[in-house]
Amino acid sequence: MAENNIHEAPAWLTEDYVEKELCRYFGDDSLKLKKLGIVPATAKGDNYASVMTRIHVDYSSKDSKVLQTATFLVKTTFADKDPAANLLADYGVYTREMDIYEQILPHLGKMVRDELKDSRKLFAATVNVDRERDSILFEDLSLEQYKVACRLKKLDLEHTHLVLEKLATFHAVGAVLAERKPGIFDKNYDRGFFNKHVRGYEPIYKNLLQALSRSLELNKDLKERYQGKIDRLVGSIMDYGERSAAVNPGDFLALAHGDLWTTNVMFQYDGQGHPTNAILIDFQFSVWNSPAIDLHYFFSTSIQDNLRWKHQPELVQFYYYKLVESLKKLKYSRPIPNLFDFQLQFQARAFYAVFSSLIFEPCMLYTGKEEASIAQGLSPSESGIRFRDSVYSADHIKEKMVFTLPFLDQFGLLDEL
Template identity: 40%
Template sequence: MLPIWLTEDYIQTALRAFYKDDQLQVIKLWAKPATEKGENFVGVMTRIYVDFESGDGSVKNMSYILKQGVPSDAPQAKIFKEYDVYNRELEMYDVVLPKMSQILEEAGFTDKLMAKAIIVDRSRTIMILEDLAPLRYTNADRVKQLDLTHTKLVLDMLAKFHAAAIILNQREPDLLRHNYASHFFSRGKEGYGEVFAGLFRAFIRYVKTKPDLNSRYGAKLENIVTNLMDYAARSVDVDEKDLQTLVHGDCWTTNVMYQYDDEGNPTTVLPIDFQFSTWTSPVVDLHYFFSTSLQTDIKERETELVQYHYYALKRTLEVLNFKGVFPSLFEYQLQFEKRRFQSVIIANTFQPIMVYEGCEDPDFVNLYQDTPSGIKFQDSMYENKEIQRRIETILPILDAKGFLDAH
């Protein structure tokens, strides 16, 4: 169902400007939902189909993605308004990503950094983007998660993203410092505090069902809840010693799309969904990505993967003629390690959602609210045997590093 404002005249005006063709005529316009329930909590995506005749007489059948915010009466709408996620993504597609893409193109990098924006309409808080499906971009399996080849492609992509943002910030110092200050864990905001506290309580509930885990970690986890968001905020804090850039902010399996060769091997990767792009340390993206998206044996190679991203970032900045101070690998690993608390939250509360295969209702409020349907959904997340194994592995590591103690 198309919004009433999305008429043939509206899309014709947008397409004429995008294709620079004042003679373009729209013949037909229709739509289908682009995502299923539970696949995207932040926005509503609709695939729109347009038949049009170009000025040269050729007729084309094209599809595009209409991206809108969730309805104002949706439970999560208030949260996303508080974090201004929609205006941030509009700004990313309209201004920041094109500038970052240009920086990379000038240096000879050819991989796409973004889906092209047909129109960014700030008055309606919507975007119409090119449809990546006809270009043979697709998501990897979020449940199977990523092997080493898929993982390294993302790390290479993030290196280009982070490097381009560093150069953009040098060229236009005011552009990225204002609209990109808030994160999931930002101080002074309440929405995600409620979400993460609810998720963390569900995690503790699971731990309490395992006597061995509960005896060692239950009390420590209970103590963390009180200061959960403060500890998390510290993991995003930066100071003058930290390398700083714009991060994607929500980089996980479903927010990257791959192209594959005829043998099924991934060849290129493209990021999507920039609602949580934030000015902070690049290792924030690494923690989020590692904790949500990697197969178990790949996650165990974390230190090596930080090293891989470090050298990819360093090489890219050299090509872009970066003249600033760049940390040593040892310093970069320390910057990664001191943000380890993200693993406490993301690996133990976010990842069970991201690989969920159960049949309980995935409504947003059921992720964190203590209602009967919410508790039923949350408890079912921890029935996944692989998630249980990961919890048994990660809790001793986090405890040994001191991240389960008050700090």
């Protein structure tokens, strides 16, 4: 990624604004901001759906003569002229995430602490939700030594088990919250990457699949076996995707994270380097759906290949028993599927693994020099085509497709469904 490909901080993020929000957060009107430092928290391409800015503050108050320091993160939308802004707005992602941080996560966090007796954090604390500016200000967890694992190396079994444990907790408390507060997820929680309302991502999916097809020209065996299937998939990706995300009678449903991959999880470690906690971040695509969509997405994008190719059923089993344990502690009264039925539910959502593996994962693992953005996925320009081709021409992606395509094909997921 080019080093100068960074998003500028929003113009409204001024000293006056930050001082006002800090006074509100700390409940101290005497607080005075002495210094404000603003730096980008992510480069372009590190996050395809938002802009992250880190702010460093020095402040004082009447109760403390010593200068205090703190760091926070500000999450904002793209500029109005960015092609991503309109696309993401159609999916309701900004309103939804503000709702989640303001209205949902406080309930879920309390249930985890009080009823599951787990004192570990599950989310970052919210400082302020600003709906006028479509922004969220929250604590910077890097100060507690939380960090993101390497998206290229992916997660080993120890990290994977911890994420599945925390994901099971998240799904359980979301399901119980819906039971206790009927209708809480009825509005704006039905627009994931595939849904019945909007197809804004369709040209991106098609453009990237076409780039994948072009890349197969360089491998005679893969071309003969899979290029025709990928070409047919271009015209069917949205129909199959919507079918895989449809809610079926009898399904166990919960609040799914919707975008669970390596960089949307942060880990805390002990002195020996073992992960002791994992928190979930970035809830823009959270939806009321089957937990299986999170599992497929996570397995396809974030765990080491050996775990994915050889151990998926037992990882689903590990997750399932953690889910059931939490649901029982929370006294969930609706039917809990047995493991056999839950594995069937996982299989019924299997097409989610196709778009995750063939479209999203290559972009997530991108290390090339072209600008990586939603705009580049949409654009018919030479630059857009060059970016998409470079995604699939990378050696590590070409090597991965040798295993990914047969893995998906053995389940019939590349045939007409």
